[in-house]
Amino acid sequence: MAEQEGACLIRGDGGAALRAVLDRIADKWALLIVATLDRRRLRFTDLRRELPAVSQRMLTRTLRNLERDGLVSRTAHREVPPRVEYALTATGRSLLAPALVLARWAREHGAELER
């Protein structure tokens, strides 16, 4: 019954709400960046060091998207040399729980995804 209700919740509006979320977090790096910022406030260069696989361009782009979506806050200190810090907003932190559920599923069922 809970599952039947679940499918309805997903299909409710034709999946638009769920897709709107996926469109914003399902790119290659967004969730990884959010997870890296968990309970930390990091500078741009710190993020680069923590995520060496992310190109500079995509790190900038993804951070801008996350900022626009209200998941990450950007603080530019007017200093020399420049210093910019990124942190999760309340909304960003609340996203970690759903992401964690997906990550758990990936660990348990990832092997069942062929190829």
Add this chain to the structure above:
Amino acid sequence: MAEQEGACLIRGDGGAALRAVLDRIADKWALLIVATLDRRRLRFTDLRRELPAVSQRMLTRTLRNLERDGLVSRTAHREVPPRVEYALTATGRSLLAPALVLARWAREHGAELER
């Protein structure tokens, strides 16, 4: 602490496991089709009727992907006229719970995603 552990779970392998899952379900229609097949076995045309927004091409392609990934089973009955039925596999059903968590988050926080 659970959350701290959560971020580690997400970042564990550089996010590869989570991305592997997202790459497969984050397209425009996959999760919607999975939700539509919840506890039902449907024919191709039934799916088209339930999901009018999905073009015929994308329905075919997405079903093929879901089948390849082991989330959906395809049964072609050798009859005239042809009859093909789609249903969730055990793995496919297990995906509904994480999807539901995301859908709930979308309902609660979707309004906070600007623009």
Add this chain to the structure above:
DNA sequence: CCGCATCCACCACGATACTG
């Protein structure tokens, strides 16, 4: 230190038309 600009390959997605 923190980016932005440019160029380019690739793929998701849609529209349309056709088939066993």
Add this chain to the structure above:
DNA sequence: CAGTATCGTGGTGGATGCGG
């Protein structure tokens, strides 16, 4: 009924180089 074939478009993401 259940697809396949073809074409076209937009967006993503990598490499590289420049700028304040």
